[in-house]
Amino acid sequence: MDWSFSRRSFLHTTAIAGGAAAVALTPVSVEARPLDRFRRPDGWVRGKLTGAQAVAETLRAEGVGCVFGIPGAQENELWDEFKSRGVPYLLVTHEFSAACMADGYARSTGRPGVVSVVPGPGVTNILTGLGEALLDSSPVVAIVGDVANGDDYRPFQVHSLDQAALLKPVTKCVITVSHVQEIPQAIRQAFAVAVSGEPGPTAVVIPYNLFIEKAHCDSPPLGLPALPFDENAVETALAVLANPKLRVGIYAGYGCMDSGTALTAAAELLQAPVATSVSGKGVIDECHPLAVGWGYGAHATVTAEKVFQRDKLHPFHSGVDCLLAIGVKFSEVSTGFYGNPRPKTVIHVDANAANLGKVMPADVCVHADAGLFLSQVLGCAERLRRPADTKLVERIAKLKAEEAQDLCAIPACPCGVDPLATVAAISRHLPEGGLFFTDVSATEHLAAQYHRVRQPRTYCNPVDNQSMGWSTPAAIGAQRAWPGRPVATLTGDGCLLMAAQELSTAARECLPIRVFVLDDRSHHYMQMLQKPAYKRTTATHLARLDYAALAQAYGVEYREVRHAGQLDAVVQEAFTIPAPVLVRVATDYGDRKIRWIEAVRDRYIDELNAAQKARFAARIGVRVVKPQAND
Numbered sequence: 272m273d274w275s276f277s278r279r280s281f282l283h284t285t286a287i288a289g290g291a292a293a294v295a296l297t298p299v300s301v302e303a304r305p306l307d308r309f310r311r312p313d314g315w316v317r318g319k320l321t322g323a324q325a326v327a328e329t330l331r332a333e334g335v336g337c338v339f340g341i342p343g344a345q346e347n348e349l350w351d352e353f354k355s356r357g358v359p360y361l362l363v364t365h366e367f368s369a370a371c372m373a374d375g376y377a378r379s380t381g382r383p384g385v386v387s388v389v390p391g392p393g394v395t396n397i398l399t400g401l402g403e404a405l406l407d408s409s410p411v412v413a414i415v416g417d418v419a420n421g422d423d424y425r426p427f428q429v430h431s432l433d434q435a436a437l438l439k440p441v442t443k444c445v446i447t448v449s450h451v452q453e454i455p456q457a458i459r460q461a462f463a464v465a466v467s468g469e470p471g472p473t474a475v476v477i478p479y480n481l482f483i484e485k486a487h488c489d490s491p492p493l494g495l496p497a498l499p500f501d502e503n504a505v506e507t508a509l510a511v512l513a514n515p516k517l518r519v520g521i522y523a524g525y526g527c528m529d530s531g532t533a534l535t536a537a538a539e540l541l542q543a544p545v546a547t548s549v550s551g552k553g554v555i556d557e558c559h560p561l562a563v564g565w566g567y568g569a570h571a572t573v574t575a576e577k578v579f580q581r582d583k584l585h586p587f588h589s590g591v592d593c594l595l596a597i598g599v600k601f602s603e604v605s606t607g608f609y610g611n612p613r614p615k616t617v618i619h620v621d622a623n624a625a626n627l628g629k630v631m632p633a634d635v636c637v638h639a640d641a642g643l644f645l646s647q648v649l650g651c652a653e654r655l656r657r658p659a660d661t662k663l664v665e666r667i668a669k670l671k672a673e674e675a676q677d678l679c680a681i682p683a684c685p686c687g688v689d690p691l692a693t694v695a696a697i698s699r700h701l702p703e704g705g706l707f708f709t710d711v712s713a714t715e716h717l718a719a720q721y722h723r724v725r726q727p728r729t730y731c732n733p734v735d736n737q738s739m740g741w742s743t744p745a746a747i748g749a750q751r752a753w754p755g756r757p758v759a760t761l762t763g764d765g766c767l768l769m770a771a772q773e774l775s776t777a778a779r780e781c782l783p784i785r786v787f788v789l790d791d792r793s794h795h796y797m798q799m800l801q802k803p804a805y806k807r808t809t810a811t812h813l814a815r816l817d818y819a820a821l822a823q824a825y826g827v828e829y830r831e832v833r834h835a836g837q838l839d840a841v842v843q844e845a846f847t848i849p850a851p852v853l854v855r856v857a858t859d860y861g862d863r864k865i866r867w868i869e870a871v872r873d874r875y876i877d878e879l880n881a882a883q884k885a886r887f888a889a890r891i892g893v894r895v896v897k898p899q900a901n902d
Contacts, residue, residue, distance in 0.1 A: 314491065317489050321352075345390060363776055365770070367397065368773045369397060370411065374748065378749070401472045405441050405442065406602075409472070412458070435476050446461055446474070463493055468496075504638065509655070513655055517592055525548065528598075530554070542657040544579065552565055566611065573673075599621070603735070608874045687859035697842060698721070705758065708758070710743075712762065712766060740767070740769025743773050746784045757783075775825045783852070785845045792813045804891075822853040829855075830845060831854070832857060834857070
């Protein structure tokens with residue numbers, strides 16, 4: 272999809288789309304869009320303003336709750352205006368973290384997170400965080416400085432990288448500004464694109480000389496593009512769903528995050544079990560009788576797999592033969608290396624037409640906003656309603672209970688705590704309404720399988736860019752957005768090393784995040800992947816750290832869990848401390864099996880050709896027969 276906009280073409284497209292929607296849409300009740308709920312009522316940016324003043328006033332008009340970043344020589348004028356005009360901001364220690372904080376803020380609120388950085392290294396440092404936001408459909412707006420242009424341009428300026436070219440691959444659009452009076456509409460455009468269709472990051476690039484130049488601005492609020500809604504495709508989908516012979520199952524993703532009430536009502540109407548993607552956890556209360564967990568293949572929740580799969584030996588357990596996929600992309604991680612089985616009939620609904628049928632071939636592709644589509648489903652209740660399926664509900668309850676027994680049978684570990692025990696303890700003691708962030712460790716898959724999410728936007732995971740170190744700054748961003756709610760992150764020791772410096776940010780700002788670090792002094796995730804394939808590990812061992820000294824140096828509270836008997840008390844205490852706290856959990860993975868890893872390994876092996884399988888087998892055989900000292 273081409274997201275290269277000029278201001279004029281964007282406004283023209285918005286007007287056309289809005290007019291078409293007025294004709295095509297059936298009247299429905301849809302919750303106000305997050306961007307609209309926080310904009311300043313008057314909304315105009317007017318007067319003779321410097322570029323820095325125009326940026327600050329526009330951010331205030333858009334209702335920005337915080338700007339994350341680090342000031343630099345090119346943006347000192349801008350940050351001074353943030354302070355003068357009451358734009359909330361948070362100084363971070365690294366620009367990677369600034370992008371992750373903006374992402375965490377966005378995921379926990381539904382509003383665009385904002386990051387502001389200098390050109391050159393400021394831009395290159397945020398690329399990983401913006402890439403995570405892009406692949407995980409999270410709205411972030413980056414305000415990026417640039418070298419001087421126009422009459423002030425000189426060759427070989429410091430940070431003279433092509434900022435727009437760097438940003439383009441990790442954003443939906445990059446808007447470059449040449450004159451002060453363009454700034455307000457450029458920023459408004461960036462906000463609108465960030466939340467439209469499939470959300471994602473955008474960037475506005477502003478030469479630093481414009482921050483001190485003045486011009487007259489007269490910028491009205493910018494209307495959002497109409498929500499996508501293909502009426503003919505919707506009607507086709509409804510006709511399929513009306514067939515009482517089809518057993519419907521719903522697979523819901525992040526696109527449903529602000530439509531949870533409608534999704535739940537639609538599931539009850541259709542008597543359909545609901546599985547989610549990893550990013551979609553929370554779109555339905557996972558304790559609901561029809562909620563079966565995440566995924567529905569061999570990689571994910573056991574309950575989801577068994578409820579969705581067809582069982583020829585037990586016709587009563589005939590599974591799902593019509594999949595209604597809403598707001599989900601079938602990405603590699605959420606499908607366990609594309610392992611979701613395809614039912615007989617597939618309906619795919621998404622706000623981004625480019626996602627439809629891309630991975631899972633669909634019989635009906637519906638380009639529509641999830642909320643609008645679900646409203647249409649509920650509007651056809653009499654046509655679609657199915658009788659209560661008590662046997663289905665009973666089976667889901669039975670399978671959930673069996674799966675929960677795993678939490679009662681966690682083995683004792685001689686060198687620390689089983690990681691599943693840590694997940695279970697956090698789940699038990701996380702207060703109602705608390706937010707749970709996970710990082711790129713093997714345990715992220717245990718958390719996805721066993722942690723029950725009760726509310727939307729309370730479970731966040733870096734899914735599709737798998738950015739190690741993401742969760743600590745992302746949790747800080749969420750805590751900044753929700754100062755009164757408990758926020759916890761579960762990270763690995765390798766992941767913490769990539770962003771541990773942000774503990775100092777949490778301490779300085781008195782943001783009481785709870786950071787639980789699984790310490791086994793290794794990149795255990797890689798070890799689980801390397802050992803079966805290579806019969807040894809490479810570059811996975813980490814140094815022994817003094818976490819107590821680290822916590823003291825950064826100014827945060829510290830607690831430690833050395834064995835399972837201490838776990839519950841320490842986790843419970845951590846949620847009562849009104850300050851940021853680092854909790855080291857001595858971790859022993861032992862023989863802990865993780866469904867996602869096992870399933871993905873099997874699928875990867877299946878896709879190797881005969882020669883590749885032979886080469887792997889030969890190498891393994893040699894290393895088993897003649898192990899080397901460093902193996």
